Amino acid sequence: MDASTFHQTTTTSLTMDFINQHIQEIYFVIFCVFIGIEVISNVPAILHTPLMSGANAISGVILVGAIIVMLRVPEDDYLNLTLGGIAVFLGTLNISGGFFVTGRMLKMFSPKK
Amino acid sequence: MYAIIEVGYLIATLSFLGGLKFMSSPKKAKTGNLIAAMGMVLAVVLTFVAALTATVPYTNLIIMLLAIAIGTVIGKRLSDKVEMTGMPQLVSLFNATGGGCAMLLGLMEANQMDPATTILGNKILLIAGLITGAVALTGSIIAEQKLAGKVKDRRSKTVIFSARILLGLMLVLPVLYFFGIIPISFIAFMYVLATIAMIYGVLFVLPIGGADMPVVISLLNSITGIATAFAGFVYGNKAMIAGGIFVGAAGILLTLLMCKAMNRSLLKVLAGTFKKSKNGAVEEEQDIKEISISETALSLSYAQKVAIVPGYGLAVAQAQHVCGQLQQLLEKRNVEVDYIIHPVAGRMPGHMNVLLAEANVEYSRLKEMDEGNENMEQYDTVLVLGANDVVNPAAEDNPDSPVYGMPIIRVYESKQVIVIKRSMNKGYAGVQNDLFGLDNCSILFGDAKASLQEIVNQLKLI
Numbered sequence: 352m353d354a355s356t357f358h359q360t361t362t363t364s365l366t367m368d369f370i371n372q373h374i375q376e377i378y379f380v381i382f383c384v385f386i387g388i389e390v391i392s393n394v395p396a397i398l399h400t401p402l403m404s405g406a407n408a409i410s411g412v413i414l415v416g417a418i419i420v421m422l423r424v425p426e427d428d429y430l431n432l433t434l435g436g437i438a439v440f441l442g443t444l445n446i447s448g449g450f451f452v453t454g455r456m457l458k459m460f461s462p463k464k
Numbered sequence: 465m466y467a468i469i470e471v472g473y474l475i476a477t478l479s480f481l482g483g484l485k486f487m488s489s490p491k492k493a494k495t496g497n498l499i500a501a502m503g504m505v506l507a508v509v510l511t512f513v514a515a516l517t518a519t520v521p522y523t524n525l526i527i528m529l530l531a532i533a534i535g536t537v538i539g540k541r542l543s544d545k546v547e548m549t550g551m552p553q554l555v556s557l558f559n560a561t562g563g564g565c566a567m568l569l570g571l572m573e574a575n576q577m578d579p580a581t582t583i584l585g586n587k588i589l590l591i592a593g594l595i596t597g598a599v600a601l602t603g604s605i606i607a608e609q610k611l612a613g614k615v616k617d618r619r620s621k622t623v624i625f626s627a628r629i630l631l632g633l634m635l636v637l638p639v640l641y642f643f644g645i646i647p648i649s650f651i652a653f654m655y656v657l658a659t660i661a662m663i664y665g666v667l668f669v670l671p672i673g674g675a676d677m678p679v680v681i682s683l684l685n686s687i688t689g690i691a692t693a694f695a696g697f698v699y700g701n702k703a704m705i706a707g708g709i710f711v712g713a714a715g716i717l718l719t720l721l722m723c724k725a726m727n728r729s730l731l732k733v734l735a736g737t738f739k740k741s742k743n744g745a746v747e748e749e750q751d752i753k754e755i756s757i758s759e760t761a762l763s764l765s766y767a768q769k770v771a772i773v774p775g776y777g778l779a780v781a782q783a784q785h786v787c788g789q790l791q792q793l794l795e796k797r798n799v800e801v802d803y804i805i806h807p808v809a810g811r812m813p814g815h816m817n818v819l820l821a822e823a824n825v826e827y828s829r830l831k832e833m834d835e836g837n838e839n840m841e842q843y844d845t846v847l848v849l850g851a852n853d854v855v856n857p858a859a860e861d862n863p864d865s866p867v868y869g870m871p872i873i874r875v876y877e878s879k880q881v882i883v884i885k886r887s888m889n890k891g892y893a894g895v896q897n898d899l900f901g902l903d904n905c906s907i908l909f910g911d912a913k914a915s916l917q918e919i920v921n922q923l924k925l926i
Contacts, residue, residue: 368583368585369583372585373697373700376700376702380693380697383705383710384709384713386481387709387710387712387714388713390481390484391484391717392717393485393488394487394488395832396805396813396817397490397814397832398490398493398814398817399718399812399813399814400818401493401497401814402484402714403555403681403714403812404554404558405483405484405496405497406484406685406689406711407555407562407688407711408500408558409483410562410685410689410707410708410711411504411562411565412504412692412696412703412704412708413565413566413692413704414508415507415508415511415699415701415703415704416692416695416696416698416699417565417568417569417572418512419511419699420573421524422515422518422520424524424572425521426523426524430575431575432523434568434575435524435527435568436527436528437564438564438568438569438572439531440531440532440534441535441561441562441564441565441568442535443531443532443534443535443536444535444539444558444561445539445558446501446504446508446539447535447537447538447539447540448540448542448543448554448557448558448561449558450500450501451539451540451544452543452546452555453497454494454501456821457490457493457497458494459818459821460490460493460494461490461491462491
């Protein structure tokens with residue numbers, strides 16, 4: 352919708368449309384918030400650094416979004432191919448670095464012989 | 465086909481949850497990390513598989529596969545190379561990459577979509593993802609630079625004031641835009657917002673001081689998670705939403721935990737301000753007792769229970785390995801050695817634990833603040849290494865002190881306290897430490913690593 356039609360539609364109906372389309376996701380987000388807090392609050396303080404770097408790696412799932420967009424960029428759209436290439440690189444770096452470094456740290460926490 | 469892919473994303477989501485769940489015990493955490501990593505690989509592979517039905521140009525595929533290969537190799541290299549003391553910098557850097565990816569995603573999506581047919585809700589989600597991603601990107605880079613000592617704190621009024629104006633703009637501009645008051649294309653508008661958000665990220669981290677870094681790193685981590693969740697909403701991808709929300713929740717939980725451990729509100733931390741001490745700088749003369757290396761070694765070797773309270777000074781001096789050696793020597797003499805760790809010790813949550821684990825200290829020896837405080841009277845000698853404000857009794861008994869109300873490790877309740885310090889310089893909060901004047905406290909002047917090394921040498925002789 353562009354700016355001119357925006358005035359003709361009331362904000363309320365727009366909000367309702369959005370909620371109708373996304374109601375499942377809204378439920379899902381609310382459950383995720385509670386489950387996330389529940390699970391994470393059980394992590395002991397000694398593992399807070401690996402928790403943070405592991406969580407950091409999980410937020411690299413944004414890579415999935417970057418790939419979805421990249422899959423439909425036209426072959427000759429050089430601007431978006433460049434942006435997308437960088438985005439995929441950054442996302443991968445986030446995932447790979449995050450999981451590898453977390454693994455390295457957690458190895459040190461393993462019980463010694 | 466569609467069903468298989470959906471089930472795959474479901475498995476990926478569960479693997480993230482399982483990975484985090486396994487983090488609750490040091491024994492299982494390694495497996496947890498592996499599970500989450502495999503879930504991630506699954507999610508990425510599925511995204512490619514889902515596209516098999518459509519025709520994707522080879523150029524795009526090659527660019528993506530190259531980017532993934534290079535990203536994986538560089539990520540592995542960086543994580544192999546990093547020193548445990550440099551962990552906060554690396555985590556910030558990786559956080560910046562996640563934020564950058566989210567920001568670019570917003571821009572690309574805006575470039576590609578047809579503004580006339582895209583519903584308002586999705587535009588708002590794109591804007592939210594773009595802004596949070598951009599703030600996380602530049603904020604994390606500045607945090608990384610500050611942790612590496614390359615950028616200094618800037619606490620001027622101009623910085624704080626400009627940051628507030630930009631924050632206001634980020635909230636108001638989208639509203640004005642959707643009412644048609646700003647006559648530019650949606651794409652152009654997204655670029656403007658990205659620029660504002662990136663500048664805001666810089667200004668928002670600049671005033672925050674070194675010891676407050678655990679708060680800001682946690683917060684930035686959570687912002688990246690939220691950016692991911694916004695993007696997941698746009699694509700209706702549940703693995704992205706769940707991953708993002710879990711990270712957001714972890715980050716916020718840690719942020720609040722860190723603030724509580726410093727007894728400061730998040731807003732105060734972000735503004736870089738401390739509570740002012742009411743009576744100005746009233747400082748009493750302190751009677752300080754010095755102790756020598758050999759006396760320290762002697763009293764450690766005759767103790768039954770010793771506690772070590774490490775702080776950021778331990779990381780700066782790279783003294784964790786000598787510290788581990790000291791512990792092994794003492795244990796040979798049947799001296800029990802525990803570490804008591806304050807939640808905000810170091811530059812990120814749990815930083816000290818990682819350093820000590822690197823020095824082969826068993827995790828059962830790493831005690832949290834509350835557990836240490838409960839048994840404090842049992843310790844014959846407590847060694848304070850590079851910590852200051854977190855052991856200051858003024859936090860409990862001097863309402864005028866800026867640190868008043870902060871939970872501390874009550875080392876003064878032990879039989880003897882030895883503080884290893886370079887000089888009488890004040891801690892981060894800039895206040896006198898009442899501990900140093902107490903009868904059971906002595907100070908060993910010197911560099912943490914060098915002093916520990918000498919104590920170790922002496923112990924070998926005794």
